Amino acid sequence: MPAEEIAAPKSLADFQERLRRVGGSLPKRLKQCAEYVAGNPDKIAFSTVADIAAGAQVPASAMMRFCQEMGFSGYSQMQKLYREEYSQKWPDYSTRLSSLRNGGAESPSALLAEFSEAGRASIENLTHSIDQDKLRKAVTVLAGARTIHIVGLRRTFAVASYLAYAFEKMSIPAILHAGVGNLTQHHLLGDGDALIAITFAPYTADTMALAEAAAARGLDIVAITDLPTSPLAALDAIHLLVSEIDVGNFRVLAATMTLAMTLSVAVGARRRLV
Amino acid sequence: MPAEEIAAPKSLADFQERLRRVGGSLPKRLKQCAEYVAGNPDKIAFSTVADIAAGAQVPASAMMRFCQEMGFSGYSQMQKLYREEYSQKWPDYSTRLSSLRNGGAESPSALLAEFSEAGRASIENLTHSIDQDKLRKAVTVLAGARTIHIVGLRRTFAVASYLAYAFEKMSIPAILHAGVGNLTQHHLLGDGDALIAITFAPYTADTMALAEAAAARGLDIVAITDLPTSPLAALDAIHLLVSEIDVGNFRVLAATMTLAMTLSVAVGARRRLV
DNA sequence: CCCTCAACAGAATGTATATTCCATTTTTTT
DNA sequence: AAAAAAATGGAATATACATTCTGTTGAGGG
Structure with missing residues (x-):
């Protein structure tokens, strides 16, 4: 031996x-x-x-x-x-999260660490998975639109409102469909407009309704969603898939926000160049 | 067949x-x-x-x-x-990022890389800089509040609306002050309530007004802001400082969103345990 | 020059894995 | 409500693979 x-x-x-x-x-x-x-x-x-x-x-x-x-x-x-x-690079989240849930009395800083890590991983994954061609196409479509409509409700409303803020800041005509007062604003959808629809499972009915109305009118649609089986996928749209990590029942929005910022700034830059 | x-x-x-x-x-x-x-x-x-x-x-x-x-x-x-x-795409994250960056100065992919990196850095910075005691105190205060008021306008509205969503989902009484219709809702501030105020430079006047009204009524205030010199700092509040990185004129909200999620989930957990 | 032993290649083996088949359940249609 | 069709789960099978075995080669030492 x-x-x-x-x-x-x-x-x-x-x-x-x-x-x-x-x-x-x-x-x-x-x-x-x-x-x-x-x-x-x-x-x-x-x-x-x-x-x-x-x-x-x-x-x-x-x-x-x-x-x-x-x-x-x-x-x-x-x-x-x-x-x-x-x-x-993609640690085993399901087990870590269930331990977090069972741990119950987690200290806030431990939670912060969880969310930070989840956010980091989500963003990293985004840079791997995003389809560059589709991203470019989305920017082109949005840059050419007369008015940009934005819809995203419940968990994605934060993203939608950020998009609205960014476009406003750059003086790009954009309408945020917020569902305030239950007033439907489908009639605002006009020729030459485009729609950004953001929805994750469980897909919000009002978001889908607006997206379908837009599709029916022939508007260009940019869809930000989580799965290919999303109802948004049935529409003829430019699909940007974002898979985020859920911590408990809460979806980390880091990647979606990052994508939203990219979209808005890219559209702003394109508009100014033309 | x-x-x-x-x-x-x-x-x-x-x-x-x-x-x-x-x-x-x-x-x-x-x-x-x-x-x-x-x-x-x-x-x-x-x-x-x-x-x-x-x-x-x-x-x-x-x-x-x-x-x-x-x-x-x-x-x-x-x-x-x-x-x-x-x-x-085997090469690791950083090389992938730099290749994205070089994909043309103004290409959407380059922007995406920029925002991703900024988000990652912001989040990492957050975990180091956040004061754990203050975070814990903030959770305690919010968990004990009768109703949680949330204010954050313009660039921070996205964060405020996410907080409102999270609290609603956990059935925690919360009011989002959105400034809709220019109706002031200061009178809603009641004894035993708490306020989460979010503002970054340049500080929005309406946010400050609400925060001051809350301070005058003796409400507990949790302030999410960027600098110790923020006007919010003058108030007697629990201050959570978040320094985000700016890309161009756009503030990456990744760290602020992460902090907001942590706050909301921690408060939810605390409430359920008590 | 022969002997010894390590290094070697290819065939033989056993195991892990993909794939197919069929009896049973669920859904749809009439 | 009955019949037909589709979908499903698990057992049976086939394939691809890692691993081991064995006879052969070639190099170094007596």
Whole structure:
């Protein structure tokens, strides 16, 4: 039994360190493995042994021996390390949140930490998931509109009102449909106008009603919603999907607000250029 | 053979588009699949059918049917699509951001990167700078109030309206002073009430007026503001300072929103416990 | 020059996983 | 209300994969 029998690395950093230390003194094939693995960390997470082995130009069994030599039980265990590193960016929220709920008497600062983290993750996710083409198209449509109508009720009203504020500040004609006094203002929708509709599950009926009225009149619609199965998705509109994290029953609006600001400022900039 | 037999989506964007189109008319289980898949793109890349199915709370066979319904030969083919997409955006958040930034000075994507980064920084700053004692005190005061009044106009109206929504949802008596119709509602301020006032430079006159009226009546006041020199600071109130980053002339509200959510949820939790 | 042993490649194996099939339930239609 | 159609869940099967085994090669030492 070799004296230097070693345990599996705990973290990717550990592993890369070990790779550097023992890398030089490996036999030919294993050295090939080491080099390929060190140089293609991203591929490890996705591919099968066969693929990786082919990439390193060794038979699969050599790659297996390499993994075991490095202290892993096999290829799968090594791959797990790479996958964990990657998917770390979206921590397991459902468990954390349920613990928060069961904890009950949380201190406000612990809550603040939760919301902060949720907000951070939501924004980060937004930058990954937003479709740049659609965003650009949305800006174009809104920049060309005569009047911009904005609708977002209940949980999304905050976003809608921010949009209204931003447009007002830039002197862009915009109407916030707030549902005040239960007066329907569908008749305000005119040719050449555009609508920004914001709704998350459970989808507010009044928002949908206005969006449908706008669709019927042939207005351009920019829809900010959470799921492809949203009723807004049935409309012919430019869809911007935002998946936010819920903390308890409360939706962190950080990403949606960020998107709203981007939209408004981009539209403002475009208008001024033309 | 159904007439609408469809080919496998070519890209993730294609797929999401299809999901959006047909998503609404799917049977129950398949809709669950659609929603989970749409909401967890990152997990698809790594996990097995069994894992994903468990996440969507459906049997594995349902997930298989879903994949085929969407035009894939099976789960593996769908996963392949996600893996391809993901190996491209592998680089971490910061590099992704800088690549967004360089996408053209005035492009919407560059703006999005700008706002995202500003939001992240603001939130991070908030968790460091907030005074925990004051936060706790604010929660205590609000939890003990008979009715909570909320005022925040112009740029902060979004925050105020979110607070109003949150309190309503938790059945906590709260009044949002919106300035509708220029009706002053100072007379609503009653003994045992508390006021949340939100204002940033330049400080809105109406907000100050209401805050002063509340102070005169001896109400507890929680002030969310940006600087110690704010006129709100002159009042005897619990001050929560939030320093947000400005992008151009627009204040990112991410930190303020985060603070507002924390306040409302903490108050709700406290009320229920007492 | 032969012996020994580590390194190796490819075939053989076992296991984890995807996929299909069918009996049962639920929904829709008549 | 009955019949037909669609949807569903779990068991059965097939496939893809990681892992191990075995015979062979090649290098170093006596």
